[in-house]
Amino acid sequence: MTHFPDAGLGLKPRHYDAALACSTAGLWFEVHPENYMVAGGPRLAWLEAIRGRHPVSLHGVALSLAADAEPDAAHLKRLVELARRVEPVLISEHLAWSTWRGAYHPDLLPFPRTTQALVRISDNVSRTQDALQRRIAVENPSHYLKLDGHEWSETEFLQELAHRTGCGLLLDVNNVYVSACNMGYSAEDYLDAFPAEPVMEIHLAGHAPDPNLGEALLVDSHDAPVAAEVWVLYERLIRRIGARPTLIERDDNLPEFGVLLAERDRAANILRDPLAEAA
16 A cells, blocks of 8 residues: 555544544555554454555654654664554654753654754654655644744754755644644745655644643644644645545544544545635
8 A cells, every 4th residue: 555645544442443444545644653563452353454445644742852862772673673564654753852961751852953952863864764765754743932042044954954855845834823823933935945846745743822821822732623724725735746645633621433434534525626715
């Protein structure tokens, strides 16, 4: 199964049966590989069953590509073994760090976009791609506070990372909206400047206001439907760069499978005809 379809869903255990039974054309599923990097057991068996019916993508959260260290060798080895087992159509990770001296943290943390960081991250991406023997996609992060010391804009940093390593990019439109609101810049300008050619995948997700600060700080919560503003940005993006595989992410407050499938269908319709959807 080599053809990469149009729009997909993040796969959660409560939806395994519905996902396996679904025959929607072009549907694919994405999982966090960290939940499946085991030798066997029911969860891995379910993933292999799904893989027999639908394409599967691996979206990592623990390689810590922006850490001041190489990716953990044992973790990378387990990722390679899982990739060989399920043959995903795409593997992606985040432009962030989450490890420090062997300890894993539960957040995808930001960093100053310096040339020194670019060299280090390029090396980590290249090591990962060499181990996997394939190209990966790197995702733009969400931002919640301003950091000093940036030498590159984020879009330029990602473009140069793709140029140096040959990696692709995963463009998360909700992350763009959340970051633009939190940092006070234009989400439209960011999307218009984002390098089009390396984009291998797009993510759409929901967000929520911070419990204490309200709308002054938006959180990339993945616990709500895709917001209307994010759909507008997505249509704008597809009109510029053309159709790219698109995923609906939902990690909490999970609705029934059919509700998520309806969001997925909306993305698929935009991919087929963004001008019609905008009208």
